[in-house]
Amino acid sequence: MDRLPKWADVALVPLISLLLAAFFSAMVLLAIGQSPVEAFNVMVDGALGSAYGWGYTLYYATSFMFTGLAVTVAFHAGLFNIGGEGQAQIGGLGVALVCLALPWPHWTLALLAASLGAAAFGAAWAAIPAYLQAKRGSHIVITTIMFNYIAAAVIVYLLVDVLRPAGQMDPATARFPEGAKLPSLSDIPGLRELFLRVDSSGMPILGADGLQTYQNVPANVTLLIALAACYVVWLLLWRTRLGYQIRAFGKSEAAAKYAGINPVRITMITMLISGGLAGLMSINNVMGEAERLLQNSSEGAGFIGIAVALMGRNHPLGVFLAAILFGFLYQGGAELGLWTSIPIELRIVVQGLVILFTGALDQMVRMLLRWAFSFRTARVA
Amino acid sequence: MDYATLLQILDSTLRLATPLLLACLAGLFSERAGIFDIGLEGKMLMAAMASGAVAALSGSVWLGLCAGIGASLVLAALHGIASITFRGNQLIAGVALNFVASGVTVLIAQRMFGQGGRTPPLTGDARFNPLTLPFAEELRGVPVLGPLYAEVISGHSILVYLALALVPLSWWVLYRTRFGLRLRAVGENPASVDTAGVSVVALRYAAVAITGVLCGLAGAYMATALQAGFGREMTAGRGYIALAALIFAKWRPWAALWATLLFGFFQALALRPDVVEAVLRFKVPVPALDALPYVLTVLVLAGFVGKAIPPRAGGQPYVKER
Amino acid sequence: MVSGNDMGRQATAALPDAGAPLAIELRGISKAFGPVQANKDISIQVKRGSIHGIIGENGAGKSTLMSILYGFYKADAGEILIGGKLTAIPDSQSAIRAGIGMVFQHFKLVQNFTVLENVILGAEDGGLLRPSLAKARRVLADLSREYGLDVNPDALIEDLSVGHQQRVEILKALYRQADILILDEPTGVLTPAEADHLFRILKGLKDQGKTIILITHKLREIMEITDTVSVMRRGQMTATVKTAETSPEQLAELMVGRKVLLQVEKRAATPGKVVLEVENLSVRDENKVERLKGVSLTIRAGEILGIAGVAGNGQSELLEVLGGIARGTGTIRLNGVELDLTGKHSDGQSRRAQGIAHVPEDRQHLGMIMDFAAWENVAFGYHHAPEYQKNALFMDNDALRADTEKKMARFDVRPPNPLLAAKNFSGGNQQKIIVAREIERNPDLLLIGQPTRGVDIGAIEFIHKQIVALRDAGKAILLVSVELDEIMSLSDRIAVMFDGQIMGIRDPATTDERDLGLMMAGVAGKAA
Amino acid sequence: AEPAVIFDLGGKFDKSFNEAAFNGATRWATETGGTFKELEMQSEAQREQALRRLAEAGSNPIVMTGFAFGDVLNQVAPDFPDTKFAIIDMVVEQPNVKSVVFTEHEGSYLVGMMAGLASTSATVGFIGGMDIPLIRRFGCGYAQGVVAANPDAKVILNMTGTTPAAWNDPVKGAELAKSQKSQGADVIYAAAGGTGIGVLQAAADEGILSIGVDSNQNYLFPGKVLTSMLKRVDNAVYDAFTEGTEMTGGITVKDLKSEGVGYALDEHNAALVTPEMKAAVDAAAAKIISGELVVHDYMSDNTCPAATF
Numbered sequence A: 001m002d003r004l005p006k007w008a009d010v011a012l013v014p015l016i017s018l019l020l021a022a023f024f025s026a027m028v029l030l031a032i033g034q035s036p037v038e039a040f041n042v043m044v045d046g047a048l049g050s051a052y053g054w055g056y057t058l059y060y061a062t063s064f065m066f067t068g069l070a071v072t073v074a075f076h077a078g079l080f081n082i083g084g085e086g087q088a089q090i091g092g093l094g095v096a097l098v099c100l101a102l103p104w105p106h107w108t109l110a111l112l113a114a115s116l117g118a119a120a121f122g123a124a125w126a127a128i129p130a131y132l133q134a135k136r137g138s139h140i141v142i143t144t145i146m147f148n149y150i151a152a153a154v155i156v157y158l159l160v161d162v163l164r165p166a167g168q169m170d171p172a173t174a175r176f177p178e179g180a181k182l183p184s185l186s187d188i189p190g191l192r193e194l195f196l197r198v199d200s201s202g203m204p205i206l207g208a209d210g211l212q213t214y215q216n217v218p219a220n221v222t223l224l225i226a227l228a229a230c231y232v233v234w235l236l237l238w239r240t241r242l243g244y245q246i247r248a249f250g251k252s253e254a255a256a257k258y259a260g261i262n263p264v265r266i267t268m269i270t271m272l273i274s275g276g277l278a279g280l281m282s283i284n285n286v287m288g289e290a291e292r293l294l295q296n297s298s299e300g301a302g303f304i305g306i307a308v309a310l311m312g313r314n315h316p317l318g319v320f321l322a323a324i325l326f327g328f329l330y331q332g333g334a335e336l337g338l339w340t341s342i343p344i345e346l347r348i349v350v351q352g353l354v355i356l357f358t359g360a361l362d363q364m365v366r367m368l369l370r371w372a373f374s375f376r377t378a379r380v381a
Numbered sequence B: 001m002d003y004a005t006l007l008q009i010l011d012s013t014l015r016l017a018t019p020l021l022l023a024c025l026a027g028l029f030s031e032r033a034g035i036f037d038i039g040l041e042g043k044m045l046m047a048a049m050a051s052g053a054v055a056a057l058s059g060s061v062w063l064g065l066c067a068g069i070g071a072s073l074v075l076a077a078l079h080g081i082a083s084i085t086f087r088g089n090q091l092i093a094g095v096a097l098n099f100v101a102s103g104v105t106v107l108i109a110q111r112m113f114g115q116g117g118r119t120p121p122l123t124g125d126a127r128f129n130p131l132t133l134p135f136a137e138e139l140r141g142v143p144v145l146g147p148l149y150a151e152v153i154s155g156h157s158i159l160v161y162l163a164l165a166l167v168p169l170s171w172w173v174l175y176r177t178r179f180g181l182r183l184r185a186v187g188e189n190p191a192s193v194d195t196a197g198v199s200v201v202a203l204r205y206a207a208v209a210i211t212g213v214l215c216g217l218a219g220a221y222m223a224t225a226l227q228a229g230f231g232r233e234m235t236a237g238r239g240y241i242a243l244a245a246l247i248f249a250k251w252r253p254w255a256a257l258w259a260t261l262l263f264g265f266f267q268a269l270a271l272r273p274d275v276v277e278a279v280l281r282f283k284v285p286v287p288a289l290d291a292l293p294y295v296l297t298v299l300v301l302a303g304f305v306g307k308a309i310p311p312r313a314g315g316q317p318y319v320k321e322r
Numbered sequence C: 001m002v003s004g005n006d007m008g009r010q011a012t013a014a015l016p017d018a019g020a021p022l023a024i025e026l027r028g029i030s031k032a033f034g035p036v037q038a039n040k041d042i043s044i045q046v047k048r049g050s051i052h053g054i055i056g057e058n059g060a061g062k063s064t065l066m067s068i069l070y071g072f073y074k075a076d077a078g079e080i081l082i083g084g085k086l087t088a089i090p091d092s093q094s095a096i097r098a099g100i101g102m103v104f105q106h107f108k109l110v111q112n113f114t115v116l117e118n119v120i121l122g123a124e125d126g127g128l129l130r131p132s133l134a135k136a137r138r139v140l141a142d143l144s145r146e147y148g149l150d151v152n153p154d155a156l157i158e159d160l161s162v163g164h165q166q167r168v169e170i171l172k173a174l175y176r177q178a179d180i181l182i183l184d185e186p187t188g189v190l191t192p193a194e195a196d197h198l199f200r201i202l203k204g205l206k207d208q209g210k211t212i213i214l215i216t217h218k219l220r221e222i223m224e225i226t227d228t229v230s231v232m233r234r235g236q237m238t239a240t241v242k243t244a245e246t247s248p249e250q251l252a253e254l255m256v257g258r259k260v261l262l263q264v265e266k267r268a269a270t271p272g273k274v275v276l277e278v279e280n281l282s283v284r285d286e287n288k289v290e291r292l293k294g295v296s297l298t299i300r301a302g303e304i305l306g307i308a309g310v311a312g313n314g315q316s317e318l319l320e321v322l323g324g325i326a327r328g329t330g331t332i333r334l335n336g337v338e339l340d341l342t343g344k345h346s347d348g349q350s351r352r353a354q355g356i357a358h359v360p361e362d363r364q365h366l367g368m369i370m371d372f373a374a375w376e377n378v379a380f381g382y383h384h385a386p387e388y389q390k391n392a393l394f395m396d397n398d399a400l401r402a403d404t405e406k407k408m409a410r411f412d413v414r415p416p417n418p419l420l421a422a423k424n425f426s427g428g429n430q431q432k433i434i435v436a437r438e439i440e441r442n443p444d445l446l447l448i449g450q451p452t453r454g455v456d457i458g459a460i461e462f463i464h465k466q467i468v469a470l471r472d473a474g475k476a477i478l479l480v481s482v483e484l485d486e487i488m489s490l491s492d493r494i495a496v497m498f499d500g501q502i503m504g505i506r507d508p509a510t511t512d513e514r515d516l517g518l519m520m521a522g523v524a525g526k527a528a
Numbered sequence D: 001a002e003p004a005v006i007f008d009l010g011g012k013f014d015k016s017f018n019e020a021a022f023n024g025a026t027r028w029a030t031e032t033g034g035t036f037k038e039l040e041m042q043s044e045a046q047r048e049q050a051l052r053r054l055a056e057a058g059s060n061p062i063v064m065t066g067f068a069f070g071d072v073l074n075q076v077a078p079d080f081p082d083t084k085f086a087i088i089d090m091v092v093e094q095p096n097v098k099s100v101v102f103t104e105h106e107g108s109y110l111v112g113m114m115a116g117l118a119s120t121s122a123t124v125g126f127i128g129g130m131d132i133p134l135i136r137r138f139g140c141g142y143a144q145g146v147v148a149a150n151p152d153a154k155v156i157l158n159m160t161g162t163t164p165a166a167w168n169d170p171v172k173g174a175e176l177a178k179s180q181k182s183q184g185a186d187v188i189y190a191a192a193g194g195t196g197i198g199v200l201q202a203a204a205d206e207g208i209l210s211i212g213v214d215s216n217q218n219y220l221f222p223g224k225v226l227t228s229m230l231k232r233v234d235n236a237v238y239d240a241f242t243e244g245t246e247m248t249g250g251i252t253v254k255d256l257k258s259e260g261v262g263y264a265l266d267e268h269n270a271a272l273v274t275p276e277m278k279a280a281v282d283a284a285a286a287k288i289i290s291g292e293l294v295v296h297d298y299m300s301d302n303t304c305p306a307a308t309f
């Protein structure tokens, strides 16, 4: 038996990688004298056990969907974009500039304009590494790493010396105008009942006017855009001519050239889309949550996108599922920091282990599975 | 800028360049053998934590150093297993190990010392203390060179001198020994080594192990010489700057020295925006100084400062049978 | 995978003269790469001091067998005896110790090392290089005097010609004091003159008592130099015979398993108007080396122009510049319209739009995406074609799949499953998919490189018929092949290329292999 | 309800500002037997979630250390009208928020005098954390004190950075200290949170004196730390916890008079502080308390009479 059944390759390999990552995370916990079971319970409770919890889980998941898609799109063109972090931060700059430019009359207009700003800035930040890769053969992994650092420096400079309002001490832009405030999911009729505020006995809390009160959750309408982005990316990759060209180019640059697919053009377009998606993430955190641009606004989501894309096997559906999983991990991890003595850094360890097992040790998992399957076939035979 | 200020900046340059140099040489061995390693950062961090912790507990900096090298070797072994034995993606493995190190160091240090992921401050023999080179004080009076010797060359910890000595040693090993010949060959064309009857796997593991040792030195230097103890994320991206320096140096030992000194110089300058302003007569934003190594590396990669051609087999696992 | 062994083992491991000492004996060697059974229960004996030939079609398993002997691959089963002693060869180190040296089909040299460094790699005399280098310099000087193996010991490999690189490989083996030298298709990259030189060297080595195994698929070479010859087919050893007691016809039959039709049936050409005019066309590679040097030629409608030549003399560049993969200088006119050679319209898309179809030489790397399904590959290069589009944005995948099914039926692709990934088809069926894709476009000009490389004989005949049919439909065809037989039997005119230039153009009816061979070696003048 | 404290980026073990807050909370806990929740910030963008989470979980009151919480607190406080908040180093005008600020210029003036008196080279240094008006207030008060003690003395001023990372960059702190030493400084005052550890370390290595900040840092390098400028963040946290849910909003100014700021004298620096020095500094302190001596507050007009930033 040499090849795995397709279903095993698609579903079983990531699942086993995940279990391995979970197992080793548990080992780490045991090693530092903590109970994995308790940690898991706290995480589940904190991330899924309350309206507050899933409000944050979905909020993080939204960000991760964008960055996961960004890595996915680039990956299909054979490009490993580790620059999502910088692209997202610069995308946040686009959002901030748009939101602060006008006293927006309505959030829909602001959202449209900010999305364009976010995508354009994110794409622009990906454009230089893309150009260098396409035209000068500079390895995009290294250039995007460099651009992450350069982005951080640019943001610091702008926040400290240019965008910081007079008299404010922390390096941040001013708050966005009221008209640029995105509705949170708990403001949306139909969804709001998911985010009831309850007291300790689980009873809904009533406001002064006798109506039920709702959590002011950070998950916002951007989630819907993220879902749409998953679908659009799927269409793009598997239904359009451009997607066809991207995938062909990613599989073989030489063959793509034979087919008349312009490598420079595809590299540029793909990275612009990838950077744009990473940039779009900042509508979620900058516009939807912080409502101003802060330093390090993306909080590592660009890197988590790598784990999400690997875990999701570079398919939008997989990215969607993996983003939810990582949303859970992130929110749950934050809760660990609060209610247990387990440092919040545990979630970085888990993230690293997931990347390790799904991205670098996938061959090992496949070998394990092949071995297991050979038993099965042997018995059947 | 007066001479004293220059000396002070050069002194600072040497201190700050040392971890870059060690990490850069570490990357050099690995990448020359065809294993790309963006996990230098993680290895340094692990080593910094382990050396800080063991030095704090044992009071001996040498035990700390050994522990740092050991911890770094563990990560190097993982990187080797993923990218040599299981032929995984070297870049992804490096990224993953950086994350693991970033988290695990805090978890362990917090567990051991309960001080928010740091180790207690190291004192006395738990730290590498500056060495005064012979005649440093006597020669101080000699014009120009005396102060240079006394201020810049003398007065560093032993690891600084070790790092400097490793440059010619690395050159010698790479270009004058059998091991170096094979190492370079395995990074250019592993099949040539394989058909010559030499184990590709063993050579690559050896290279990765050297990388582990050197990153261990770099991390231990951070925690026990440059600073007195470990703090979370204390390597602060130095692994990536070392990588940048490696590209800048085009994978050559002597060039690695100059590149890391240059980047160390930028770091020293970023500490002294006042001096930069005085010399240039306009205010340079500190972030611009911080970003300089990265910008330079991009320029090198873009081929504006000579083409950087990485080892030909770099980044690809050696696969004999599909 | 392995088909029924219809030939049986005719002359299994024909024993050389009884009593003669054996250098090598292989017993029951088997090796599988995943599903591919590359070697199956192979036994062979080679007498000391002889030259033993191994022939077989592409993919027959020749290289695999020799790589096992050299310890590069590990056999799944079987035994190796060196000088009559059972010897385990788990790695190349053991092979070298047993006195075996091998020159691989694809050289194993470090490009940016010097010749000396390559020679000592793995055979150093101690921890330090200096003494080893000095010793190697002396030994190399001796060897070059002894065998005429001249090469500058301080040159970088990347600056050497292929012929010289091959010498370095031979020197490497001799430096390790190999008694048994394996050469895998050494002449594929050589001109006839260089090949002659090589054969002289090999004879010299034989006279010194060394044993040589020579892999080739050129029957002429086998007849010329070997003492005994083994024939392989589809992973099995079909026969081992004394060269003196066989004939090229018999070997060919042993190779492919049945009588070979060397001649393609076709009517005489009826050339029409000029379709392609090439004038003074030059191409440089990425290192700025001129690979194509001022080539001029014309092809008319309804004719096949065959390009003969040793691989690497500019044929690939000619195809690439015509097909829009490479850029060049000069003029190309198609149906009287000048083509863009450097600008925006110098790419494959534009060429296809203008009516040029291209079956590339290297189908697995250029012609298709191995991970794509068959239906996706049928659109490859034609993904802009209107019939494959649903609307401005989306491709019409259903139409594409239906079209693929039709093409598969017409070209007898097996299995006729459009959803199967290209990598899961055999080489011949992959080639049929590509040929179907390109020929069904009904192009004015078909560029076709190595159309039957690695393709089984049944598919060869089918593909040849399609090419002739396209010609008879009044289209122009440019055929590039390293197989002289193929060129001779298909072409209406033959151009021979050497060193990026056309050495001459011949009518197949009035030329012979000797004449062409001289031109391929750059000897004959430019009499067109 | 259980009170909570949120530490800023330097971390609760920065031996300085945040650790002072932690000590205050711990003192409250040991004295009352109560328990409290605590959180450390890892990144800028986390502040809002941290605040909301604690408020959501019913912590009350919630104390946060650092001006950087000001903006988010302004957003969060109205969402939780029944929860009391206290913020240190920043003024947030919400009915349920208590703002605690300190007169750091006064304390810094005192240690500045001490530095001026202790310096033999008539050159002293100041290393600030993040370059914000609050830290300039430290530097300005310090420079005034130095000049008051020794009109000829020179003050070298450096800031570690312009972002919150400047609170936790000991390497940079150490390098700046070495650079100041090479410029002749023999006493260096670090007002830089966790970065200060690097400053104190380098000063000890180089054999010069340093001055700690916020917490009493004298013990870190006994005999090498001249004194520490105490900023009683611990008391502020302790008071807030003690007031509990009864806490009232408004601004509280903790000054020298109310012992909100001061300087540290203990067995670790007793040998360094001569009776004359102590007498001079105490006299100045008395004058400040009485109002006779007014130390210029940089934040009042963004200028400093004794130093240029």
Ligand SMILES: Nc1ncnc2c1ncn2[C@@H]1O[C@H](COP(=O)(O)OP(=O)(O)OP(=O)(O)O)[C@@H](O)[C@H]1O
Binding pocket: B320, B321, B322, C033, C036, C037, C038, C056, C057, C058, C059, C060, C061, C062, C063, C064, C065, C105, C217
């Ligand atoms: N490293 C490998 N991994 C997987 N399959 C291989 C490998 N090498 C060869 N094969 C397969 O084994 C079979 C025999 O290949 P081999 O190279 O031995 O043929 P050959 O007779 O040398 O052909 P050629 O004349 O083209 O050199 C082919 O089907 C080939 O695809």
Ligand SMILES: Nc1ncnc2c1ncn2[C@@H]1O[C@H](COP(=O)(O)OP(=O)(O)OP(=O)(O)O)[C@@H](O)[C@H]1O
Binding pocket: A241, A242, C349, C350, C352, C353, C382, C384, C385, C386
């Ligand atoms: N039917 C066709 N057959 C062959 N080539 C075509 C066809 N249509 C267009 N082309 C070639 O394809 C190239 C791009 O065409 P066009 O700009 O119409 O594509 P497009 O709609 O922009 O597609 P995309 O942007 O997805 O590549 C041009 O070089 C054109 O000559």
Ligand SMILES: [Mg+2]
Binding pocket: none
């Ligand atoms: Mg177009």
Ligand SMILES: [Mg+2]
Binding pocket: C062, C063, C064, C105, C184
């Ligand atoms: Mg072969």
